[in-house]
Amino acid sequence: MNTTTESKTTTFLNYINGEWVASDTGQTEVSKNPAIKGEVVGSYQLSSSNDFNDAATSARIAQKAWRKLAGSVRGDYLLKAASILEERIDDIAATMTREMGKTFAEAKGETARGVAILRYYAGEGMRSVGDVIPSTDSEALLFTTRVPVGVVGVITPWNFPVAIPLWKMAPALIYGNTVVIKPASETAITCAKVINCLHDAGFPAGVINMVTGSGAKIGTEMVNHREIDAITFTGSNTVGKQLAHSAVTRGIKYQLEMGGKNPVIVASDADLDLAVDATISGGLKSTGQKCTATSRVIVQKEVYDRFKEKLLEKVAEITVGDGLESGTWMGPCASEGQLNTVLSYIEKGKEEGATLLFGGNRVLENKGYYVEPTVFESTSPDLTIVREEIFGPVLALLKVDTLEEALELANDSEYGLSASIFTTNIGNMLSFINEMDAGLMRINAESAGVELQAPFGGMKQSSSHSREQGRAAIEFFTSIKTVFIK
Numbered sequence: 001m002n003t004t005t006e007s008k009t010t011t012f013l014n015y016i017n018g019e020w021v022a023s024d025t026g027q028t029e030v031s032k033n034p035a036i037k038g039e040v041v042g043s044y045q046l047s048s049s050n051d052f053n054d055a056a057t058s059a060r061i062a063q064k065a066w067r068k069l070a071g072s073v074r075g076d077y078l079l080k081a082a083s084i085l086e087e088r089i090d091d092i093a094a095t096m097t098r099e100m101g102k103t104f105a106e107a108k109g110e111t112a113r114g115v116a117i118l119r120y121y122a123g124e125g126m127r128s129v130g131d132v133i134p135s136t137d138s139e140a141l142l143f144t145t146r147v148p149v150g151v152v153g154v155i156t157p158w159n160f161p162v163a164i165p166l167w168k169m170a171p172a173l174i175y176g177n178t179v180v181i182k183p184a185s186e187t188a189i190t191c192a193k194v195i196n197c198l199h200d201a202g203f204p205a206g207v208i209n210m211v212t213g214s215g216a217k218i219g220t221e222m223v224n225h226r227e228i229d230a231i232t233f234t235g236s237n238t239v240g241k242q243l244a245h246s247a248v249t250r251g252i253k254y255q256l257e258m259g260g261k262n263p264v265i266v267a268s269d270a271d272l273d274l275a276v277d278a279t280i281s282g283g284l285k286s287t288g289q290k291c292t293a294t295s296r297v298i299v300q301k302e303v304y305d306r307f308k309e310k311l312l313e314k315v316a317e318i319t320v321g322d323g324l325e326s327g328t329w330m331g332p333c334a335s336e337g338q339l340n341t342v343l344s345y346i347e348k349g350k351e352e353g354a355t356l357l358f359g360g361n362r363v364l365e366n367k368g369y370y371v372e373p374t375v376f377e378s379t380s381p382d383l384t385i386v387r388e389e390i391f392g393p394v395l396a397l398l399k400v401d402t403l404e405e406a407l408e409l410a411n412d413s414e415y416g417l418s419a420s421i422f423t424t425n426i427g428n429m430l431s432f433i434n435e436m437d438a439g440l441m442r443i444n445a446e447s448a449g450v451e452l453q454a455p456f457g458g459m460k461q462s463s464s465h466s467r468e469q470g471r472a473a474i475e476f477f478t479s480i481k482t483v484f485i486k
Ligand code: NAP
Pocket: 155, 156, 157, 158, 159, 160, 182, 183, 184, 185, 186, 213, 214, 215, 216, 217, 218, 219, 220, 234, 235, 236, 237, 239, 240, 242, 243, 257, 258, 259, 260, 290, 291, 389, 391, 417, 458, 462
């Protein structure tokens, strides 16, 4: 990868038309380690409209030849990239930990997931892209086939800086699209290292492009650029909806995956140890910075006290620290801004009358942006900490009398991404499957688990109602043609 090193800081470049290039602005920004105040991970380009234009134009030119390749040939590039990413797993995972704070073990797991995503989509190049449909004319052939959408703009968040770019780019590429990615600024360097794996896999120039810089600038440029045919976005609801408005105005395809306020229901017949472990893992791993993180814990009254006691016992064992240090279970918030948001939600919880059962404080203040795992008890479903996405390690416990009440409370949210229930009763499971408004339904499992070969996405305000990952990705990254031949 072509980088420059000035005063011990490595500067990462944009990737345009198969080359690493500096922005014409001449400006860079530093990416900082949230675990160690003042530590710089590297610098990335603050790009201009011209840089983006170069990337989008290269992607348009490259798409002509790329879409003509056999799917299996495109798949070979993905397989090669998977092997390279696998060889570099330690370096990329450590960069991720240093840029956004999740523990090295989690970062390594995510990078391994990226390898698996590339391999899965490599296989897609050999699978069917249409159906034969009986025509009313017995002498005609009626079938569907799929074609790539064209040039896809990709905008990604910082919380899964390897997996999310890859679960968008891999399907885009295998179905014959070319891409321009604008990664989250927070994790621009991790993304540059992933793009370097794709570069070293030998993808033709222009097929993949990366332009870093401010979301407001490059994201706006992307959605309004004439060469961008579709935009896939994961991030906050505010930004997602703005992008959707612009995409509709231009008449281009868009896909949004956004926030969540994911409930866990603990029924009176639940395996409480399992429910406690899954609530902690689903709610507090990655410092609660997952769109699928558990944040509302709705417990039936018969088991409420026992569940609470067990949960608090286990939460007290959590070790907070630098994700690169062995023995750390929970790393820092991803940035100072993120820490301040979490702390302000904790204050709001206290002010609005929730009972703080555990945590609530900033810790290791001289070192970085750390907060304690925090557990509230709420008697009202209307508190801000029960309604808004916090994106931090904060759980709110709510007590209910019946499963019916639990489901009503769980559905009382503008979001509908993931939901879990812990129960051994098949009737409870069926009610949950039928009545819960969420795209990801998890029974006796944490809310944050995802399988790359299965559809992923939310209902209500969590998503544009499309699905990513698995075979479902074909819907966004291709257009159907219905063909009649006589
Ligand atoms: P964000 O602020 O919306 O940023 C996401 C991406 O959008 C970043 O690349 C950002 O660039 C860019 N951006 C910012 N302003 C923009 C604008 N005006 N136009 C176009 N792009 C713009 O979200 P975040 O704080 O990074 O991520 C946290 C959110 O993502 C949470 O709500 C979380 O639930 C959601 N999320 C959802 C999923 C899912 O699959 N449903 C998965 C992960 C995260 P900069 O970094 O340069 O600002």
